[in-house]
Amino acid sequence: MRAVLLDALSLPAWNPAFLRVTGQSEAGLAAPYRITVRPGLSGVLTYEADEPGHVRMVWQVPGFAETADWWLDAEGERTLVRHHFTHQGPLARVLREAYQGVAGLRLDRLRRVLTG
Incomplete structure (x- = not known):
C-alpha cells in the first residue's frame, strides 16, 4: 500500500486529479x-512525510494547492486506509463543490489498483 502511495x-x-x-x-x-x-x-x-503509518503529499498549480494525508493502519492481514486533504487558493474556492466525494473516489480507485 505505502509503495503505491510513494510511487508518484x-x-x-x-x-x-x-x-x-x-x-x-x-x-x-x-x-x-x-x-x-x-x-x-x-x-x-512533493512528499512531506514518509513514515510507516503516514504519507503526506503536497501539490501546487497556479491558484490551487492541496495537502493530502494518507494514514495506514494494519488490521491483521489487511490495511485500513484513511485519506484527508485540504485545499488553498482562489481556484480551490471556485472548485470546492467539484471536490465533494473525491476522497472516496481516490480510495476506491486505489483499492482497484491494489486488488486488480
Whole structure:
C-alpha cells in the first residue's frame, strides 16, 4: 500500500486529479515531481512525510494547492486506509463543490489498483 502511495509516477492511474507526473521513480522527501492536473494546469508535487503509518503529499498549480494525508493502519492481514486533504487558493474556492466525494473516489480507485 505505502509503495503505491510513494510511487508518484503511478498517481494518474488511480488519482483522478492527475493527468501526468514526471520525475525520479523512487519518492524522496522534498524531491519535486512535475505534474499536470485536470484541466491541464502544470505544477509541482512533493512528499512531506514518509513514515510507516503516514504519507503526506503536497501539490501546487497556479491558484490551487492541496495537502493530502494518507494514514495506514494494519488490521491483521489487511490495511485500513484513511485519506484527508485540504485545499488553498482562489481556484480551490471556485472548485470546492467539484471536490465533494473525491476522497472516496481516490480510495476506491486505489483499492482497484491494489486488488486488480
